[in-house]
Amino acid sequence: MALVEVKGVSKRFGGLTAVSDVDLTVNAGEVHCLIGPNGAGKSTLFKLIVGLYPPSQGSILFDRVDITAERPYARVQRGMSIKMQAPSVFKELPVRQNIQIALQDRVSGAERISEEDRLLTLLNLTADSEKLAGALSHGQQQWLEIGMALALKPQLLLLDEPTAGMSPEETFKTGELVKSFNAEGMTVLVVEHDMAFVRQVAQRVTVLHLGKIFAHGDLESILQDENVAEIYLGKTHAH
């Protein structure tokens, strides 16, 4: 069943068309990766789905409801949760309070504290829970933001380059985390450059090129697609 349906969406910035007539479906329960070379329009499409940009044309449906005109907070209330490309945490607030802000509308009292502890342990941030979020390393801030996104218990987790700036070990661990959320039934849409990460987590892949859908299918078929290798992966990476 389709959880997200992007129908004929375009986005123009003046004379530049960043996304052109894109159709995309993300099915419930899958990990769907959006890949493509620099300037392909991945982040723009991500921001259109999230609601940070209004589309120039087309519509976006979430769980069969048209959300095209809704602001980001309303989309989040419907069951989306978002992690942006650059770490976007509340830097002057303690780590625990960051998680608490994400949790407080869903759970309260002792249950909230126990959920905070669970997430801090999951993200390996227990020892740093009283530190200001701005004092964490880049990778830790990325995890904290993922934790904040998870705290909402979303139907759809949207991750924009979640491993940017992470070491290979941190990237692998993040991949395992994503797989574990998906195993619990969460749908995940990831924009990512790191092909090792895509190989680790993706079930379906959509390739964007020059603002249009270039190819889509399961991971194996995309990796074996010569045209995709030509425009993006580089032939040596395809196998």
Place this chain on the structure above:
Amino acid sequence: MFKLLEGPQTLGRGKLFWSCVLAVLAGALVYPLFADSYDVGNFAYFLIWIFMALGLCLMWGYGGMLSFGQTLFFGIAGYGYGVLAINMGGGTATIAALVLSVALAMIAAGILGYFMIWGGINGIFFGIVTLSATLVLAFFLGQTAGPEWHIGPARLNGFNGMKGMDPLTVGDFYIEGSALYYVMIALIVIVYLALRMLVNSGIGNVIAATRENPQRAEMLGYDVRKYQLLTFVIGSGLAGLSGALYTSWGQFITPSSIGLPAAAMPIVWVAFSGRSDLTATLVGSFLLLFGFQTITVYSQQAALVLMGALLLATVMLAPQGFVLGIGKLVADRWRGRRRDDGTVMAEAGRLQSEES
């Protein structure tokens, strides 16, 4: 609920802090027994402005919105109180006039805030728009000297200001002098504690989150515009409370209490004190008002120059505020000493157990 009196958004916790608060409160309560009535009235006058400072602290320090419009809402409520008290005939109706004038300021803040916040005005432009609205009101009231400018029997009187309204009254009892002082103390305690609870609550968490990163806050499902508007309305309402109490205290109000020099004052108080903490703002604003008043007796110009110099010194030397900085230093020293004491006790215990 009382747990919210302490939390990550406010400095000061534990028995020592609350004992100090109670000691200061007790001192404030017995002060009129030892001071002459002029000094008590003067202290009541200083306390009037504390609400405006706390309101700005909430908006600027906690919500990240630098409003230059505190005297706009001070003026709306101040004039509102005058117009209502005169038209309603004084007496106990002045209490209703106080409540209605503060509500009027909050409604005005709601309207202005709605257009600014939903219009996407933020950062420095928030200050510019609120200052512009403040100056518009000050200039408008300045040209209302003619007899045609009246609301019922209440004449606005241009730069000479509005007068003739009753002070706050219950039955035949005028709330002036010591009585006004005690009302001020009670209101400050209520407002201070209520604001502590607000900023340490879930709403306060979102207000702080909106200051830190509004996009992230929205990505957590919060309509940050509503929280910003709430903060703006409460903060401006507190300025309105100062305005209505000021008019009631002096039984007059003029446009000069709204104009540019007056509008800059709350910024100086709160910046000097430490905008990110309510206690620092309360203490620092009171000290500055006291100092300003003392110097004004000798030279008003010198007092204004000193305020400017303090603002410059704050920006250059202690951007987080002097009072807050000193408070944190004392707290760190205290914690350090307790840690050292704890280490010594642990070491003594270890030696004792080794000996035994």
